[in-house]
Amino acid sequence: MSDARTHDAEAVELANTAFYEAMERGDFEAVSDLWLAEPYGGISCVHPGWPVLTGRGEVLRSYALIMANTEYIQFFLTDVKVSVADDTALVTCTENILSGGPAEDGAELGPLVGQLVVATNVFRRTPDGWRVWSHHGSPVLAETGDDEDDENPS
16 A cells, blocks of 8 residues: 555544544534535435435434434444545444433433444545545444354254
8 A cells, every 4th residue: 555545544544533533522513524515515324223314404413413312422443444545435344332311310321322333434535634425324233253053053
């Protein structure tokens, strides 16, 4: 991989990390700034279990809604893979999410819930750096593994 390509991949990975860190902080302005703006074309987002959202208005409203209803969220990213082709980059990763909603009955924080989501984030290069063009998150519903011995006892 050339030096420029390595530099691009590192910059994309930093932008990807910044996206999740802004979500953890509940920093709507930072999340908004990390999404692609005009004139680069439409953006899209699929949150687990949601329909496809298109355009800045719909996408950013979804993040405002999530942030308003999530007291605590932390992302542990694993299996991060970055691929860069010219001015477009693809990041795939597993989001290991720990989150909590609003507290009930005087507690400081609602119950914490963990979930696994596999995500694909597409970035475009702009004069202001790499910006999210599309995010697609899909829940992991079952563990995958090589448990063939359990399925086919000898």
